[in-house]
Amino acid sequence: MRRGWYALPSAPPVELAAVRAGGVVTCLSLLHHLGLWTVERPALHVALGDSSVHDLRPGWVGHWRRWPGQGRRSFSQDGVGAAVLHLVTCVAEDDAIVTIDSALNTGLLTSDALLDLRALAPIGKRDLFTRVDGRSQSGLETRTRLSTRRHNVRVRTQVPVSGVGRVDQIIGDRLVLESDGHRFHSGIEQFHEDRRRDLELARQEYLCIRLDSHQIMEDWPRTEEALFTLVRRKEHLWTAAQRRRHGIE
Structure with missing residues (x-):
């Protein structure tokens, strides 16, 4: 799949594609992959960190920013917190709130973690966290x-x-x-x-x-x-x- 990398036959295609591109799946792609509500986007979102070596296909979205304290879930998945922070800087505010509501409602994100993410988010994006409501079931x-x-x-x-x-x-x-x-x-x-x-x-x-x-x-x-x-x-x-x-x- 990539030099020095090997995958099991059962590896999800979205994760394989992200690793082949030189990163891990993140943002909308990861959150949708984890079963959360998202406003559909066709592009694959890949977290590349500080890597300058990548193979993004046309239409794919690369995310280079790293967020303090927000690690990765695995070798092929970004952390949920990092994915949410990429999300709020990537999509319309209402679309981001749809997904964050879903993360809270399913327990993938806690209220305490949400406060931490709000503090890390760009100043212009922090207000949207006050409009989140995890009671919404869809x-x-x-x-x-x-x-x-x-x-x-x-x-x-x-x-x-x-x-x-x-x-x-x-x-x-x-x-x-x-x-x-x-x-x-x-x-x-x-x-x-x-x-x-x-x-x-x-x-x-x-x-x-x-x-x-x-x-x-x-x-x-x-x-x-x-x-x-x-x-x-x-x-x-x-x-x-x-x-x-x-x-x-």
Whole structure:
């Protein structure tokens, strides 16, 4: 694979490619390889450190910077912390937050480690770490949360509702957003359970909107406009009559 390097037949192709290029897999490529949510990018990201000898193919991304205290996971993988720091300097802030949320939610990154990474990040990138929320269980939830907060509208994540269980998000008092990605919502049993939950939410006077991955990741301007039309009409808030019925002061 490279002079002085040998690989087992089971070695992942992404790691083989990075080592052949003269480095280790990092940034989006590593974090996606580890099962985290990422906004897809076709390029391979390779950490090269201070090496001047490399064989990057056209379209691949080389990362030369080293981060103090952030070592490598293996001979073919960069450290998670280093990959996250490369990430925040490489992609759009919302895209980076999607992946960092996922790292926290899966336990690949701890809250304490996140504070350390914030201190190491370039000054202009440190603010994005304050907008991370590891309770989000998918990149779809992260995207909708970030948009809602940019509009200065209250949004809560993974909220328990009696008789329903946890819902992905509640905007304001009663506008429930459920994000149905194909990776996580499939099968007839889940379909029936989702409809049971929707009916119970309606009985309790919540307004439930289900969004799929295309609406959030590919058609967000149209989706956002529809959602915030509801907000402008104040349909995300309890009416006075609903407050009385539910005993809300």
